[in-house]
Amino acid sequence: MVDVLVIGGGNAALCAALMAREAGASVLLLEAAPREWRGGNSQHTRNLRCMHEAPQDVLTGAYPEEEFWQDLLKVTGGQTSEPLARLVIRESSRCRDWMRRHGVRFQPSLSGTLHLSRTNAFFMGGGKALVNAYYRSAERLGVQVRYGAPVDALELDGGRFVAARIAGERIEARACVLAAGGFESNREWLREAWGRNAEGEWPADNFLIRGTRFNRGVLLRHLIDAGADSIGDPSQSHCVAIDARAPLYDGGICTRVDCVSLGIMVNRDARRFYDEGEDFWPKRYAIWGRLVAQQPGQIGYSIIDAKAVGRFMPPVFPGAKADTLPELARQLGLDEQRLVDTIDGYNAACRVGRFDHTVLDDCHTEGLAPAKTHWARPIDTAPFFGYALRPGITFTYLGLKVDARAAVHFGGQPSANLFVAGEMMAGNVLGKGYTAGVGMSIGTAFGRIAGTSAAAAALQEVAHAAA
Template sequence: MITSPKGSAPARNGALDEPWDVVVIGGGNAALVSALSARDHGARVLLLERAPTVFRGGNSRHTRNIRCVHDYTDAYYTGRYTYDELWTDLGGVGTGPSNEALAALTVRESETVPRWMTDHGVRWQPALTGTLALARTNRFFLGGGKALVNSYYRAAERAGIVVLYEASVEQLGFTGDACTEIVVRVAQGRRRVRAKAVVCASGGFEANIDWLRRYWGDAALNYHVRGPKYNDGTVLAQLLDAGAERAGEERGFHAIAVDARSPKFDGGIATRLDTIPFGIVVNRDGRRFYDEGEDIWPKRYAIWGRNIAVQPDQIAYSLWDSKVHGLFLPPMYGVSAAPSIGELASRFDLDPLAVEETVARYNAAVDRGPGGRFRWRSGTACPRSASIRPRATGPSASTGRRSTAWRCGRGSPSPTSVWRSPNRHTSGARTAACSATSSLQGRSCRETFCRPGTWPVSG
C-alpha cells in the first residue's frame, strides 16, 4: 500500500524512480522522527514501512511514555527530574551505558524532547496517580503508543512525506562508501529507489530467534517478544555485512517480565506484570533469586526481564497474598488463587515443599523495627531492600512470567558516528551503543539522535 499527499500518486507517475533526498527505512518512532526532521529542513522524504497499515509503528505501538530531564512542575509532571537523577537511573539498570558519551548526550538533550513532540502533533495525558504513580519522572502520551505513531503519521502526511507500507527492503546498494540505492519489494513487485541519504530505523533483531540463539543458546526459544514479528534484523544484517561499525553488547537487551500466557510475538505493553514488589518471585525450583524490592519505580521493570532470562527454563512465578490486592495494575489474563501456598504451588507444577520452605525462610527474615515498620534481618541470603512485608500463609495468588526480548543491544552506532560516512544514518534500536540494557535505549535516545541539524535537500 502506498500513501501520499492528496493530489500525488507516486506509484503511477514514476516519482519513485526519481532520486529522493532522504529515504527512511522503518516505520516506528525513530523512523518517523527522522522523516519529520528531514522534512522540516526541506528534504524530499520517502518512508518505507515493512508492516501493513494496521500494524505500523513497530515497538512504538507498545510504549506509553517518555522519561526526560525537567526542572519544572506542570499539568504533566508532578516534580523535578534532574540530569544527575536520570543519569543515575540509567546507570542503575543492567550493566549501565555501553557508551557514556552517547548516553550523556541523550540525557542532556532529553529536556528538549517534549516540545518537539508537541510541535509535531503529540498530545499528553495529565499526571496520573494511584497504581501508576510515575508522574514525577515520566510524561505519558494521550492514547498511548498507538496514538503517538498515528499523530506522527498524520504529521507526515500533512508535511508531504510519502509512505510505502508492506515495503520490505531486500538490498542496500552502495557507491563507494555511500548507500545510493535500495531494492524494496512492494505489492507491485521489486522496485529500485535512489537516495542521497538513507536512515536505517528498522528495529533490532529481537524477533529473529535464530539470531538470539547465537548469544543466548536455546534459552532464546523460551523468550516472548513483546514487539512485532517484523523486527528480525534484516536491514541490520545488511549493514553489518557492508562493514558497519559494530557497537553495543552481544548479550545486551532491554527485557521485561511479561505474563507467561502472552503471545509469542506482539503481545504489547498490556502483557507486562507489575506485581513483583508486592510479594516474592520464585524460579522453577521454588527458590527466590533476586531482591524484589531493589527498585519500585521507574526502572524496576527493566531489571526483571534479564533476571528471568537466566533462570531455569526462563520462567518465574510471582506470589502475593490477599493484603496487597489493589496496589498494582491487575494482570490482563487474571491470576491463580488458592487457600494455601502449597496448593498454589501445585497449580503451577512447582514443588509445594520447596515453595513453602522459601516463604518460611522469607518470613523468618522479616521483623519489626522502630515505629512498627517491617525490616530485613541482615546476613540473610537473597536479601530484600525495600517494600518489605511478611508473606501470609493463607489465601495467595500468583502468575507465571517470562522474559521478553524487546530491544536487542547489538547494533551499529548512532548518527553521531555511524560508519564515518556523510549519507548513512542509524536511529532507534541502532543506537544500542547508548545503553544496551535500559529503557533509555529507546524513547529519549530516538528523539535525541533522530533530529540532526542538516539534511540533503533538492535544488
C-alpha cells in the same frame, strides 16, 4: 530521486522523516509492516523520560540532567557512552513542544504510574496515538509513505549510501536514515546470541516477543556484514518478565506483571534467585526478564498474598489463587513442600518496619540469601496469588555505532549520508539494563538528529550539483 529515504516506521523513523521534511528535503518513508500494524514497537509505548528543571504541565517537580544521568549510569552499570547519553538527556528536555506541534498530546500519570509523575511524560492514548499523530502530520507535510515495504539490502559505495533494494526494486536517495529496529523477532538470531545453557536448553526458544513481529534485524545484519561498526552485546536487550500466557508477538505493556517487588520470585524449583526489593519498580522491572531467562526452563513465579492486592497495576490475566500455599503450589505445578519451606524461610527472615511502597522503606530481610532489601513483609495472609512469568523481549541492544550527528561509521569513519536512529543504535546508550521511558528518549532524540543530518547532507549534494 528523493532527497531522504527513511527505512522504518516507528517513533525514531517518524521523527527523522518529520525533521527532514521540515528542513526542506523531500522524504520517502518505507515501513515493512502493513498499514494496520505500522509503528513498530512504538505503538506499545506510553511515555517519554524527560529532563526538566522545574514543574512542566504534566511533569511534577524537577528532574535535572545529573539525576537522569545517574539513573542511566546505575541501570547500565556504566555500559553507556556518556557524551551520547547526555545528548539524549538534553534533547529530552526540548522535544515536547515539537511533538505537540505534530499532534502528540500528553496527560498526567495515572494510578499505578505515580512513581513516574516526576520523570516521565505520558502520551494521551499511548504509543498508538503518538504514531498515528506523526503519520497524519507526515502525510500533511508531503512525506511519501509506503507500507509493506521491507528493505532487504542497501547498495553502498564505501561508506556512502547509494540505494535501497526491496524485492529487486532499487530506490535511490541522496541520504538515508536507518530506523528499522533490532532483531528481537528473529528467533534464529536470538538462539545464536544466547546459545545453550548448562542444562542443554536453548533459552531463546522460550522467549516471548513483547513487540512487533517485523523487527527481524535484516538491515542490521546486512550493515554489519558490509563493514559498519557495531556496538553492544547481542544477548542484551530490554527484557521484561511477562505473563507466560502472553501471545508470541505484540503483547505490549499489558502482558507485564508488576507485583514482583511486593512478594517473592521463585524458579521452577520453588527457590528464590534475586532481591525483589532492590529498587523502585520503574527502575528495575526490566532486569527480571533476563533473570528469568537464566533460570531452568526460562520460567519464574511471582508469589504474593492478599496484603499486596490493590498496590500494583492489575494484570490482564488473573493469576492462580488459593487459600493455602500447598494448593497454590499445585496450581502452579511447583513442589508443594519446597515452596512452603521457601516461604517459611523468607517469612522468618522478614524484619518489618514501616511499610511504604512509595519509598525505599526499612522492611527488609536478615540472614537470607538472596536478601530482600525493601518492602519485605511475610507472605501469610490468604488468599495467595501466583503468576507464571517468561522472558519478554522488547528490543535488542546490538546496534550500529554512531556519533553526535547519528552517522553510521565504517572503520571508525562516519558516513557522509547514512544515518541511524532508534533501536538500531540504542546500544550506544544502553549497554545493558533499562529505565522506564528511556527507549523513547533515545528514539526521539536520535530520530530528530538523524533527520536533520540527512536533510543537510542531501541538500548539500543538491547545492553542489547546481553549482
